[in-house]
Amino acid sequence: MNTIDHHWQRFTLKQKLSRYAVYLVLVIAFVQSIQSVEVIPEFLLDAPEQMADMFSRMWPIDFAYYPVAVHDAMIETLNIATLGTLITLIFAIPLALMNASNIVNSAWCHWISRFFLVSSRSVNSLVWALLFVSIFGPGVIAGVLAIAFRSIGFVGKLLGEAIEEVNMGSIEALKATGASWMSILLKGYWPQVLPAFFSIVLFRWDINVRESAVLGLVGAGGIGVVLDDSMNLFQWDRVAMSLLAIFVIVILAEIVVVNIRKRLL
Numbered sequence: 001m002n003t004i005d006h007h008w009q010r011f012t013l014k015q016k017l018s019r020y021a022v023y024l025v026l027v028i029a030f031v032q033s034i035q036s037v038e039v040i041p042e043f044l045l046d047a048p049e050q051m052a053d054m055f056s057r058m059w060p061i062d063f064a065y066y067p068v069a070v071h072d073a074m075i076e077t078l079n080i081a082t083l084g085t086l087i088t089l090i091f092a093i094p095l096a097l098m099n100a101s102n103i104v105n106s107a108w109c110h111w112i113s114r115f116f117l118v119s120s121r122s123v124n125s126l127v128w129a130l131l132f133v134s135i136f137g138p139g140v141i142a143g144v145l146a147i148a149f150r151s152i153g154f155v156g157k158l159l160g161e162a163i164e165e166v167n168m169g170s171i172e173a174l175k176a177t178g179a180s181w182m183s184i185l186l187k188g189y190w191p192q193v194l195p196a197f198f199s200i201v202l203f204r205w206d207i208n209v210r211e212s213a214v215l216g217l218v219g220a221g222g223i224g225v226v227l228d229d230s231m232n233l234f235q236w237d238r239v240a241m242s243l244l245a246i247f248v249i250v251i252l253a254e255i256v257v258v259n260i261r262k263r264l265l
Contacts, residue, residue, distance in 0.1 A: 057237070073216070073226045074246075078249070081211075083148075084212070093159065095116055095156040097163070099117065099160035100164050102166070120156070126215065126218055128145070132146050155204055162193050166188075166189055171189065174187060199261060206257045223246055
């Protein structure tokens, strides 16, 4: 009686070759990147000394500069993040509804919504800021619109996914009673999406606070303007004050978001 020897393998030959091919591509890409970046070894060796020199110039921190310019700039940064997040909802909610397959069945609507959502996420907030600065000029308006248009893709995509994951039992029950589309949306979808909605908006606002801090580097208002002016004038003690203020605000924003989520969710 012939016996067949079964040899267990975790991966087939094709899978092994595919994995090795991926590793090879990664190595080639890494080597090519190193060559294109043109890393200068002398600069790397000198970096610790330069960093120590810069930090020595930042100390002591000019705390007296905070009430002069930093405080108002930080308030402006928070306003940019908040207004930008609120404006985002005007565009993100309709796009999320269009992108949800359990609400809209049209493939054209899905493609249109995905086009705008992907376009929003693919452009960095600094690029958006440069665009709006060229249109509206330097100032807060450019920063608010940059934050808003950058956030549409994030909020719209996550909100659309949350809508698609709702329990359709209550939705079908409302449809069976002959409820209007708006009633189904407000009484069926909204209560189930509400926790995810607040979580997404709060998380995005937290991100926007951090992104708003650097928009001033391209003239879009906020603490970035003060930071850029101090760096251009080589006032490193004031640069340290601006960086410290940004760090404190980011930490406080994180604490606020966590506490609000605990209370609401």
